[in-house]
Amino acid sequence: MDLLTQAFVFLAAGVIAVPIASRLGLGSVLGYLIAGALIGPSALKLINETEHVMHFAEFGVVMMLFLVGLELQPQVLWRMRKPILGLGGLQVIITTLAITGCAMALGLAWQTAMAIGLILALSSTAIALQILEEKRLMKSEAGKSSFAVLLFQDIAVIPIIALLPLLALSDITSTKVDDHASSSIISHLVAWQQALIVLAVIASIIFIGRYLIRHLFRFIAESGLREIFTAAALLLVIGIALLMNLVGLSPALGAFIAGVVLANNEYRHELEANIDPFKALLLGLFFISVGAGIDFSLIAEKPLIIMGLVLALILVKFVILWVLARVFGLLRGDKFWFIFALAQGGEFGFVLLSLSSESNVIPKDIVGILTAVIALSMVLTPILILLNEKYIQPLYDKDNNDSMEETMEHQHNPVIIAGFGRFGQIVGRLLIANQCSVTVLDHSASNIARVREYGFMLYYGDASRLDLLETAGAKEAKLLIIAIDSRKKTNEAVAMAKKHFPHLKVLARAYDVIHYHELRELGADHIEREVFQGSLSLGKKALQELGVPAYSAERKAALFAKHDEDTIHRLHEHRDDRKRFISESRIAQNEMMEIFKAENPEVETDNTEKSDKPDKGETYC
Template sequence: MTQILLYVFIYLFAAVAGVLVSKRFGLGSVLGYLMAGIAIGPVLGLVGKEVESIQQVAEFGVVMMLFLVGLELAPHKLWALRHKLLGLGGLQVGLTVALIALVAVLLGQSWQIGVAAGCILALSSTAIVLQTLGEKGQLSSQGGQSSFMVLLFQDVAAIPMLALLPLLGAAGAAAQAEGVDHSINLLAGQPVWLQALVTALVLGLIVFGVRRIVPPAFRHIGRTGLREMFTLFTLMLVVGIAELMAVIGLSPALGSFIAGVALAESAYRHELESHLEPFKGLFLGLFFITVGAGINFKLLGAELGLILGLTLGLLLLKMLVLYGLGRVFRLSRPANKLFVFSLAQAGEFGFVLLSISKQSHLLPQLIADRLLLVIALSMVATPLMFLLHDWLAARSARQQQAAERPQDEIGEDKPIILLGHGRFGVQINSMLAACGFHATVIDYHAETVDGLTRFGLKTYYGDANRPELLASAGLHEAKLLIVAIDDRSRAVEIIRFVRRHYPKLPIIARAYDLHHGHELHRAGADHVIRETFDAAMRSARLALETLGIDPDKAHALADLYTQRSEYRMQALADVHEPDLPKYANEKLTEKMRQIEAETVALMQQLLHGESRPAAAADGVADKD
């Protein structure tokens, strides 16, 4: 018992520490789990032989993940994507297997070993790719959907591969007779027509069963008032479907996905998601840790050049295949980049196929160990490839935008210059125009400029960071500059430049949060507006009225708090340190406590009698 608890603690501690460090550097959770596994396995030697057994359990996280993905994909959406599922997925698997087999034969291996290596390396990591795309919010994009279609086809393709590899081995028949897989397959050795019939019946049973059984079951469970029963039932459902698929020799992940799709339009979809999500994250994290812990660093050190060369070769070969398919299927350029960088690695099914190949005596031990390292290293490299994709995509977007459209020439001098016409700037411009004040509007998003121009609102395209553009907009004669652009750092740079060269020009700036507000104040903005602040004040005022406060009093309290908030932002800007976390800055924390105490006292005075405390006016005046 003590040893079990020790192992549990080691894995949990490694997971927490690894992910916290990884997220701190913006690398994502997947790389954190992988690094945690490397640390407790090959580096520190805290875990060992139990890793393979734990990995078999942890793979259940992939089953849960595909069930949750299925819940997000209604049947009509899946049907609309059928061409990508069969075309993209089928061609990716077929071409990759063929090319890897060809390379293996050219390197002197038998065609059987080549086909086995192709099957093992052609499949990508469903766990890493879907987890990362989900974290980045790109799963519903064109590139994300294309990647998902390929992953789904790969999960289906893994089934015939599991049957093919033992047949390729010298001892394939014997291995099957001895039951190398050790899992129960009720259809093993049965005629093909019977296997097909039973498979169709089981899939139909899953779809019919979850649609007919789950809703009334949830209604009955709801009457018990026991929330843990929802969790137990959800886990029972997914585990049961996975086992049902396994006993007929099919992929548990595929069965859970089909069940998820069948429930995608159910009223209990969100209930199922909320109960499975924590378990999915736990099992997936454990799976990634076991991948990292299973890396053979002794072999890697002895054959570093060869292993790295094979890994790089695999990534490049799969990227070339994916890029070509993206062009053939007319994916947009950004979508094709995401598609290529997402699926270049080998995946978790590769470990399963590799194990079958070894048991069937198809692969020599040395080749199997090398392939294991290639799979693991390609999976470790995937989060870094996503970071490279993000950098290249941002760089390409900037270059393409600059190349496709030159900056507009501005031939008007209006008293107001508005930089940025997004969800914040559009409201400002609309109200000013309604009051008869017209602004020169500049935006860096070509689609926004074109859309507003078609709507009848004259907007200029250009980068407000360029001094000549601001000069042509009449900045030297303007009465007001409003900075409402989305890019935080660019907003600070623009205000710093304008304040240095136009010290008397009033500047109003939009801030995302208090930290950004401090930076804008220090750069020279006269007034900083936090984009959610006014909505929060309106909500607070309505809350006070609902609690019985007189509407006029509630309005006065909200006005006082707004004034004190503006004063606080300017006062804290003087002690704000951009490189320090907010609560690590002792001067800022002390100043914040002092201002907060003063604000509470003033609010209480106003609430309990005084029409407007004199100290409030003094505090607000101090900011000028």
């Protein structure tokens, strides 16, 4: 199959399968894997050679780690040294020992068993980070801990590549190695010379990134040609990957180091914007290649063995990660995100299995089985994440609610705030500053732990539960302020409060106009749209910047706010009639324009020449 046809098949598979998988709630990663399995040699046979495509697609992982590095300033990375070395180091060591022991118990030689342990100890950086980013968990404790483990694993790939040939089962005169090592120009040198050159290469990346690259980017930016900046960004990442390859190191690690060095660079956001589309496309290609590379004939031949090994791998990693999560103090909700994100085999496993086979460390028949095990474990990861999200997390939420009820005494404060995120915190701080006694509930255990560090007293709980509202003092309270992130939970909390505590005034946060009407129908006493006041304030400032006097901008904003509020109330009766709703909205928009024309009867509508300071009635835009 020619290159153009191959590209068409890959892109078509991704474009069709991924949106369907996302719509079904399976996530993009599983969509790519399914697409690959369908077009691969074991199904529709549209693609037969996947190995070369996968090697190219692995560059998506390199780009991803470069972008991750851009988000981490060196001082932040230094603060993470304990979880990287502690959590990451223990995960690799303990998992390697556990899997090595299991393999030896099955009768394998210790060299083969250790190689298998080292390879299966690794997790998929591509899948884990992609899922955590999709779930917006990268800045949570689960995300930070997962990243620390993945970073240590990527660093560990380097000594693993060096160690595997030493575990060879028989003497060999010429050892083939993986792409990272086979293209190395220093492999013939003695160990201390190799170490010096490697250190020199890493130092040069840091020096160039810190002191020279800024001037290059400034020169390119001054040209005003965006496509040249894109080319320069790609050149930077490809150049680093090539340099690391030449000295036998992981290109992904080199890209990550470069990203960290450039984290404080003024061009980092431009770099990120230019590289991100290529990263996403290549990662998708990588996942499709993994799916296409699954040997279903081998799975059909040995289904019990392979599925048993897949489940055993996930179980071993699950237990080890669960213990480490407890030791390192991960909260209940974060713990299972952390475990399921890392419970699979990793993409570097395919590379290391190839090296192990060529180095005569692992027999070829076992390599085939392990390749299928790693691929299937990667396929199962999005499913495990989905099960965690749908079934396990709600159970832990319930447990957290129950444990909170045991520790929280009955409250008697006049105000209850449900939700203490970016919206609820502003409301709460204002009330607390004015000596108001409040009871604060939040459904995020990690948010509670973080906010309590600043001296706020929060309790874990779901405000849509009747018994919890009673414990929080809803019978005696005057106000219930609902600032929950979840639209569904907000509606449930309003309905629950108005049904069982009719005396309680409910002040609620709405996401948009549609949500506003939902809350009004449920009986909320006052509803504040999430971004309305901030947007109005910014619009008022924009008018002033365009030359409108401050007092006039204030009046215009007030008129707009009043008319908008009146319009929302008027539209409420048409909320179920879409055509009428849109028609009335357009009428209201025209009315608003007429109001402002009446305010400025001499407003100009053409582009006539104006003086520096507009007179009354002139347009400012």
